[in-house]
Amino acid sequence: MSIRTERVASLIKEEIGGILIREFRGTSIGFTTVTDVTMTADLKIARVYFSVFGSEDVKKKTMAQLELQKAHIRQIVGSHVRIKFVPSLQFHLDETSDHAERINLLIKKIHDGSPP
16 A cells, blocks of 8 residues: 555544544444545555444444535545545454454363463
8 A cells, every 4th residue: 555545544433433423423333433434546546444332233233324425524524634535434243353252262171271
């Protein structure tokens, strides 16, 4: 990834994180954190990875709500970030923390079950 794409990705990550805090507080969206943003080389598409604290139902509702509000979020990003073209947004649920938690539980079970 070039320096420019990294900068644009960083700006978009910061802005979308702020949007989720400001615009969607108290809605059906769960506690959401933008974990990463990757850009295509032509800066036309931004893949936004996010994690949600909560059950699977909360995660599904959050994903559905973000998909519904995608155009609105893109419009806000366009008004706050000065770039020539506002990229289209693709939201992806980042389940890395869930996998890490499962691995930690398995390791704990192994250590608890082993003789001292």
